[in-house]
Amino acid sequence: MDCRKEGCAQPQDEDIMDIPLDDPxxxxxxxxxxxxxxxxxxxxxxxxxxxxxxxxxxxK
Incomplete structure (x- = not known):
């Protein structure tokens, strides 16, 4: 499924997991x-x- 063609409002789950949470x-x-x-x-x-x-x- 390609969000650019179908107009998804939310990013894909893979995009969220690419951010390292322990990075200062x-x-x-x-x-x-x-x-x-x-x-x-x-x-x-x-x-x-x-x-x-x-x-x-x-x-007043």
């Missing part, structure tokens, strides 16, 4: 990716919360 460089890269994503989510949440805070301040 892989762990460092994963940490950077996770930190970037967490920062993105925090900024998104703060942006969504800001209009509510401004509305509450204006009503």
């Amino acid at each position: 460089a892989a762990n460092k890269a994963a940490t950077k990716i996770q930190a970037g994503f967490r920062g993105h989510m925090t900024r998104k949440k703060m942006k969504d919360d800001k209009p509510r805070e401004e509305k509450q301040r204006d009503q």
Whole structure:
């Protein structure tokens, strides 16, 4: 089965197993990716919360 032709959403299992989990460089890269994503989510949440805070301040 070729995912490129059939449009699979998930990678093949063989691709996942090629990553050495005990490699320090892989762990460092994963940490950077996770930190970037967490920062993105925090900024998104703060942006969504800001209009509510401004509305509450204006009503007082």
